[in-house]
Amino acid sequence: MKLLLNIKKENDDLGKQVNNLANISFLAKHIKHFIAALLFASSFNIQGQELLYNDGEKYTLGDISVSGNTSFSEQTIVAYSGLRKGKEIKIPGEDISAAIKKLWNSKLFSDIEIYITKIEDNIAHLEIRLSDLPQLNELKINGVKKSKKEKIIEENKLKKGTKVTENLRTTTKNFLENKYKKEGFLNSKIHINTIDVKDSIETARVNMVINIDKGEKVKIKDIVFNGNTVLSDKKLRKSMKSTKKINRFRILKRSKFIDSAYQADLSSVIEKYKENGYRDARILSDSLIVNDNKTISLKIDVNEGELYTFGDITFIGNTIYTNEQLGRLLRIRKGDTYNGVLLQKRIADNSKPDAQDITNQYQNNGYLFSTINPVEVSADNNVIDMEIRISEGKPAYFNNVSISGNDKTNDHVIYREIRTRPGQLYSKANVVRTIRELGQLGFFDAQELVPDIKNPNPTEGTVDIDYVVKETGSSQIELQGGYGGGGFIGTLGLSFNNFSIKDIFKKDAYKPIPMGDGQKLALRLQASRFYQTYSFSFSEPWLGGKRPVQFSASLSQTKQFLYNSQTGNADKNRSFNITGITFGLAKRLTVPDDFFTLSQAVSFQRYDLNNYNTGLFTFGDGYSNNLSYTVGLSRNNTSIDPVFPTAGSSFSATAKLSLPYSLFNGVDYDALEKERDSNNAIISDNDSSTLEIEDASDRISEIDQERYKWLEFYKVTFKGDWYTQIVKDLVLKPSVEFGFLGAYNNARGVIPFERFFLGGDGLGNYSLDGREAVQLRGYPNQSLSDADGGTIYNKFSLELRYPITLAASAKIYALGFLEGGASYNSFTDYNPFNVNRSAGLGIRIFMPAFGLLGIDFGHRFDDIPGSPGSSNNWETHFIIGQQF
CATH class of the missing domain: 3.10.20.310 (membrane protein fhac)
Structure with a gap:
């Protein structure tokens, strides 16, 4: 038996070589060291001469047997090898090699060997011996x-x-x-x-x-640069965003070595040089020095090259825009220090989809197929002349505009927010704005919104676009219990943020509720021993379905029972009831831009007092009516995620006004004020009898009932938030707030309702009198205003936010804050810089089913008014359902 060829499992590298062999002579050169001499036995009338590989003879194949450790049948292996009985082949030759190669490439076998068992009458019988791979x-x-x-x-x-x-x-x-x-x-x-x-x-x-x-991640003890004279080690290390040496005072960036981040940071070092005019700068070498099992040092050798400046900059190929117009976008002049990074950003800033660059200028006006390439045409004397070569192409028009991924939200709710229409000129700005609008709806995962550009056709000037959305839970449930206000408080709240009122009577639509039309429906019930509140609200964002005009309506009922200090329970015979109803319209404007919204609302509240004598009112039996008109102007261009905005701003200015009743109701409020003062004097006079005091008190109650029968006031508020992405994912949010409550008639005075209560978490369990609870962390709730509330307040805050996860199931971010604010009763006391200050840390968790949850730890730097020595203490605040 003579071995023709074998490949064993240990020779994986050889197997790879066999796969690449093109012909049998090339194969022979690689396997000659382990092919046995091809000898024919003397019984075959062949003396033991060695057969050279190139001297093979032709034989007809006889029987082919299979042996070895294999689970495959003999018929299968023989058939797969390509060898068959009766076939004429050359031995040695390509057919044997091809059979070995084919079996090896199946990746099923090891120890593949082919033997000649006998030769008779020019017929060669073979044996394939192999073993299965485990x-x-x-x-x-x-x-x-x-x-x-x-x-x-x-x-x-x-x-x-x-x-x-x-x-x-x-x-x-x-x-x-x-x-x-x-x-x-x-x-x-x-x-x-x-x-x-x-x-x-x-x-x-x-x-x-x-x-x-894995062991432990090694830390970077030091980063050393050699060859740098223009830029210091400190500046170069700063350019490395993710590779940092050990610094015990640094919190956000770790000093652990990650090779992929390090390689990216080496490119950042070169980019830093390019930003400073050294376009030929390069890394000569870098080495990693192992100090011990825990630390390493990095040594980086650089060649800075020479300083370059910009020379002539010429635009070629532009017909749509003039050289002057493109020059204003490029904003680079002859003689400026060369900055390759800035040049690329001014042409196409990939970090900002809405950047003011030349590419966006073209793409926002239909030229999707335009290309802009900067080319250096001369670098003599370190002065670089540039040609900005522009191929404008044909204007592109949207052909098919589609949406996908929405199972619950109806198509028309999405299409009405889309700013790209079939037949419309392509605009990248409109695509970006559409993504922003869809993210602001709150029905989709803002992090997963993707515009899929399809079928771009430069010849015909058409393009398709598909907006891919991923729906999230848009309804929320609030079910909680707690202790506060002297007793247990239970709350049940349901908020359906993608409701469909037209399907409310369709049985099949309850899955579990009618959904898909973008309407909002909210129900809330809250009760304790001392009060009960019920509220209902509904809003339709596109009234009539034609224009972005939001209609809203709300109805509420609150009943407060007076606390009995003797029993510690609520006195159900003494109550204060508030019934309110509000209707509102909000219209999206087009001037100055379509981020502005004009909102208007008419509301009515009825306050009924039933033997309810407190320090808040001077009459315990009676009523007050509050009919008011609210007008507001707001602008919101935050993007993209409403839970965690990373750019843009949001501000609102509102004015809430009542009718000036004192101008036409015929009541002499000056006389009533004088009469009230005289009755107060009787009460304060120690010589007054009990009967005189009681009569004076009753008369004051009657006067106040007349003064507050119809509430007369005006109220102005302003709030502004700005969002700036400092580095990736790290967002700075400065805010400013201001509020003022005034009176048309000074004799009538400022009403005891609608006031500002500053301090704490900003959450009110209930608002009996239209009060506004204003957050200022680090201080107890409502501790920075008088007991009756303030008529003026201002607040400044600075928040630094960092996301932990922005997944659809739960968005979590950490924050640090600095804030200060104060409450005043008149402008004579007002000083916007004399504020109560605080700082702290917090975390927010937003889950679609439960809304926003969070906790803040605030440290105050100033005393609580009326509590000397109360500064330098911490307050913990739990946030439930507050605005983002």
């Missing part, structure tokens, strides 16, 4: 979390039944070692063992155990 039976991974194991299995294709080769073991080991090194685990160790499975099943199988010891 299959993976069970895999055990030690040293990583369960959630990471599935990814390792997927990335390395280690599913049950996979053929286990030495190459598989080696590549898996190398992959994991490189993976963890890139993540900063330079001392990671990977061990892979296989164990043969011995059972009654004939198929060769093994169990594999992967032991992973």
